[in-house]
Amino acid sequence: MSKKAETFCPDSDVVTGKAFDARLVRRMLAYVRPYRGLFAASIAMVTVVVFLELLQGELVKRIIDGPLKAAVASGDGITGWEQAAGTVATWAGLIAILVVFTAGLRVMQVMWINRVAQRAMRDLRVQVFRHVQKQALRFFDRNPVGRLVTRVVNDVEALSDLLTSGLDAIFHDIFMLAGIVTWLMIVNWRLALVSFVVVPPLMIVTQVFRGASRRAFRRVREKLATVNSTIQETVQGVRVIQSFVQEAKAQRRFESRNRELADAHLSTVANFALFFPLVELLSTIGKATVIWWGARSIGGGDISFGELTQFVFYLELFFRPIRDISEKFNILQGSMASAERLFGLLDREPDLASPADGYAPERLVGEVELRGVTFGYAPDRPVLEDIAFHVKPGETVALVGATGAGKTTVAGLITRLYDVDQGQVLVDGVDVREHELTSLRRGVTVVPQDVFLFAGTVEENLRMGDDSLTHEQIEAACAAVGADRVLRKLPNGLASDVGERGGRLSVGERQLLALARALAQDPAVLVLDEATSSVDSETEHLIQSALERLQEGRTTLVIAHRLSTIRKADRILVFHHGELREQGDHKTLVAADGIYATLHRLQFAA
Ligand SMILES: Nc1ncnc2c1ncn2[C@@H]1O[C@H](COP(=O)(O)OP(=O)(O)OP(=O)(O)O)[C@@H](O)[C@H]1O
Ligand SMILES: [Mg+2]
Incomplete structure (x- = not known):
């Protein structure tokens, strides 16, 4: 793991650093490219708007130095003034129209730039979201949820800030300042x-x-x-x-x-x-x-009266951008910091990628083998050490061991949620790193210890995006594991809402649905991680017989704490402090009087 990958996301969301970083701005502007027509039009419109804003001052000067001055100079008294009043009214009307017109253009221009910003942000959000999803589990172990949510939602706003409050406003202000300075220098x-x-x-x-x-x-x-x-x-x-x-x-x-x-x-x-x-x-x-x-x-x-008035008018316009510049500077600075974090994340290659042209058979046979596997979540703290075992297709093997022994970790390695540090995990004799990832994960299904259901209906959760499954297949899968009893209790059966994280269901009900979900996928290898720990004895019995059917024609690894499940296994693997210490069937292991025998005495004596 490179240093950069370790620290790509600074913990703090504090803003420091430059307000303008050409490299970052160029990269952000790349997202504007698809909408560059509108963007260019918007910038061009800014110059027009600035010009029209400045033109107002010029017109005021002309009224004063033109008809008004003439009226004073003519010395005609009231008549001269009355004559001038008509002309002045016309000019004033023109200025009023100009003001409204300019404001209209500015509104349109702001709409344009915001449309560009929103579309570019939409694209960027999709990209970041997709990228986060591709990351290996290790990445999520290290990065707290809140920080990732901030990346996808808040930091993406940086792009909008850059365009709408940053570039747009800065273009406007720079044109304005430059325009005023030039104009004033020419006048006097x-x-x-x-x-x-x-x-x-x-x-x-x-x-x-x-x-x-x-x-x-x-x-x-x-x-x-x-x-x-x-x-x-x-x-x-x-x-x-x-x-x-x-x-x-x-x-x-x-x-x-x-x-x-x-x-x-x-x-x-x-x-x-x-x-x-x-x-x-x-x-x-x-x-x-x-x-x-x-x-x-x-x-x-x-200098004329008109010119003096024009100066005062322009100075008003001149101080406004200077006053706002500090605020815009802050916005830009924040947007650079966000962009830096965001691109840091986007540049991070997933630790674990599906190989190009990976192994992807129509259906896996279901042979599982670990060869000298050593693995740790943290670099120098191995959780599994030199594990080797072989499971033949169709075999049922139980993994037992104390809490924290590394059983769930083995399941994660077989589905390649993590890559091993040493040794090899083979499915059907092929290293999992050579399998196409989707194909591997379709063929090897884990029913996890802590079942996660998504907010949505029961059916959506069972289907997990697989549209080829028919409604009947889903119902059959439920019936096969006894989850139909759960469905009958729900107000709308399969169409019932499970709530956020499946919170409207009991833990046992969620486990039954997770079993049905696994069965519906019809995997070649089924890994049950203590899937029956939270159900009553009657349901357990039901699941037991369902499992027997489930096990037919597929390889099953059961991580179990219950004697009944363990006994039915063809073989038992005993894990202890990350090592595979014993294996054999129930009778042999009890007779051997080792770890399993002790575990058995302590746990299952009753
Ligand atoms: N995501 C993780 N990051 C760091 N350490 C982890 C992670 N998951 C598990 N561990 C550690 O790895 C060790 C083995 O965990 P594992 O989940 O494989 O145990 P287990 O045998 O399944 O235990 P249990 O019977 O309680 O489910 C434990 O010491 C645990 O603290
Ligand atoms: Mg576990």
Whole structure:
């Protein structure tokens, strides 16, 4: 395992690092490529919008310097003004239309860019989801659910942020700033330079604020994560909390975390409360300076009234992007961090891939063999050591051993949920690493210890996406394992909803359905992981006889704690601390007076 693979997902979701990373941006833009027409149109529209916004100032100048100035200059008194009023009204009407038109274009442009962002995000989410599903079980052992959910849902938002709040806004602001600077310099370069005197202090204020607000936002994110996980844990563990009357304690814990979150939010608000008035103050000073200087220049004939008005108008537009830039900077920075995590995940090759052109027979024969298998979940802590056994097709073998001996682990190796560290697992004489993964997992079915049902109907859970199964086959599978009794108790039979994780069914009922699910798949090798541990004696009896039928024509490995199941096995494999210590049939093993004999005495004496 490479170092990179180990640490691809940083634990913390804290934002640090660059606000603009060309490599990441290029990669994100690759998702825009299918929608590049709309994207380009949207960017082009931004320039048009900016131009029209600036045009408003030019028109105001022309009214003042044109008809208004003429009216004053004509000295005709009231008549001159009345004549001018008509022209001014026309111009004002034109400006009003221009404002509405510009706003309309901006709305359309925002819709375009968001459409691009949503579609690109949709594609990216599908890709991330597919990639996560392909990962080997080891990956899920290491990465907590919450973190993966964050990747698929939140980090993908980074792409949208980059496009809508990042690139779009930045294009708009850059065009705007560049446009204003050019326009002002052309109109009157001296006054233009005067109006820019407040820019340096504005930059400093913005820089200071950016640092403070980044720290404040980071705290909010951290506190929010804590509040979320507290809620999640409480809801999931509500049964335990209520049984142990821990509600008050949970409430107190929540309240204290909630208070911290509120405080964190308040500190960001305090930041803004200080920042905005400061910016307002600076921009007012800027405008005041321009008016003061301009007024003197008008006297000298350096500048017209209209031009001075235009300056004030543009300065308003000029300060707005500068004020917003810190916020956009934060958004961009967050989006870069998310992109980095996301691409880190996408670049991670699954540990365990299906070989190209793997072994995929029509139907497996069902021979299982382990040769010198050593395996551990953690690199240097083997759970199984040098295990070797051979199961002939059609044989029934019981795996027994104390809790934690490694029985479930053996089942995981046979279906290749994990790869062995040393040795080989062979099915039908072929190394499982050479089997096509889908074919192997269709042919070898495990009925797990902790049955997992998906939210949905019973039938969906039994079918597991196999549309070739008929309704009758599913019903027959249920009847064969006695799960039809479960169905009769449910309101809608096969169409009943099992609830999240199958929570509306009892543990025993879930096990019966899992058995039916396995039977419906008709596998060549069936691995039952203590599948009958949670049912009553009568049901167990029912399952026992069903199992006998189930075992016909297929290889069965039963991981069992019950004597009745074990006795019926052709052979018993005894695991002890990750080693295969004894094997043979019940009588031989009892006679040998070893581990099995002791286990038997302790566990099954009654
Ligand atoms: N996903 C995992 N990550 C790390 N260690 C694991 C994991 N699953 C199991 N182990 C460890 O491997 C050892 C063997 O586990 P395994 O589940 O195979 O035991 P078992 O024989 O099936 O036990 P039981 O009878 O309780 O089901 C245990 O010590 C367990 O702690
Ligand atoms: Mg187990």
